[in-house]
Amino acid sequence: MSLSGTTTRYGRLAQAFHWLTALLVLIAFLVSAGGPPERVYSAARASTLLLHESLGFTVFCLLVVRLIWRRFDRIPDAPAMPSWMEVASKATHWALYALLFAVPATAMVGALFGGHPVTVYGLGAIGPFSGSWGAPLAEIHGTLGDVMMWIAGLHAAAAIFHHFFLRDRVLSQMLPGLPDPSSRQGG
Numbered sequence: 263m264s265l266s267g268t269t270t271r272y273g274r275l276a277q278a279f280h281w282l283t284a285l286l287v288l289i290a291f292l293v294s295a296g297g298p299p300e301r302v303y304s305a306a307r308a309s310t311l312l313l314h315e316s317l318g319f320t321v322f323c324l325l326v327v328r329l330i331w332r333r334f335d336r337i338p339d340a341p342a343m344p345s346w347m348e349v350a351s352k353a354t355h356w357a358l359y360a361l362l363f364a365v366p367a368t369a370m371v372g373a374l375f376g377g378h379p380v381t382v383y384g385l386g387a388i389g390p391f392s393g394s395w396g397a398p399l400a401e402i403h404g405t406l407g408d409v410m411m412w413i414a415g416l417h418a419a420a421a422i423f424h425h426f427f428l429r430d431r432v433l434s435q436m437l438p439g440l441p442d443p444s445s446r447q448g449g
């Protein structure tokens with residue numbers, strides 16, 4: 263399989279971006295902390311906050327490179343399905359892309375303009391910048407993070423439904439090594 267996709271499969275690079283992003287988002291979510299700033303920015307939570315911000319920042323960078331690559335890549339055609347399902351699937355994908363942008367962006371802008379430096383990879387801190395309007399954005403960040411996990415969960419459930427019940431190639435075109443169930447039906 264080449265780096266680029268075909269009419270029936272995502273390419274190696276698009277698959278790598280997808281699964282790496284899903285893994286990093288999941289870990290960032292699991293180590294996230296809410297509550298009052300004294301808790302979020304406490305010394306006891308400094309290392310998990312560093313991990314959370316570094317993972318989230320990596321997700322953001324991956325999104326930028328991934329979307330540039332997508333312009334040059336061949337995205338597989340949707341297998342035969344009702345048009346409402348195809349529209350719902352495209353809408354979900356673009357909602358997830360929007361959230362992959364909005365979740366880290368609201369966090370970074372919210373922290374920087376809410377009086378908190380942002381630390382990534384332990385390389386030192388950026389900011390904070392002057393302004394005090396960041397706190398509501400930080401709250402929106404937490405809510406959007408939850409929304410992203412719900413949509414990603416439904417998206418994953420839909421992919422599994424396609425594979426086992428509709429028996430089309432939706433999951434196999436993104437998952438390396440998984441055979442296309444529709445090519446094994448044989449009438």
Ligand code: HEM
Nearest residue numbers: 290294295296302315318319321366369370400404407408
């Ligand atoms: C895909 C990436 C990310 C996901 C899924 C995510 C998810 C979350 C969630 C769900 C919360 C709220 C936790 C709760 O209320 O229990 C949260 C809080 C937080 N996140 Fe993220 N986050 C991501 C990226 C980032 C990035 C890039 C930063 C860097 C600035 C960041 C900084 C924070 C901070 C500072 C809080 C605490 C907010 C507050 O209540 O003041 N996050 N995150």
Ligand code: HEM
Nearest residue numbers: 283284287288337351355358359414417418421432433436
């Ligand atoms: C945080 C987690 C996830 C995010 C943010 C995410 C995001 C995305 C996005 C944006 C696309 C569109 C790709 C494109 O056409 O450019 C996509 C496709 C896909 N994702 Fe996910 N995904 C996540 C988790 C999962 C999981 C857990 C599964 C499977 C169990 C999965 C299965 C798929 C499949 C099969 C496709 C291709 C769908 C199609 O071609 O119609 N994803 N995902």
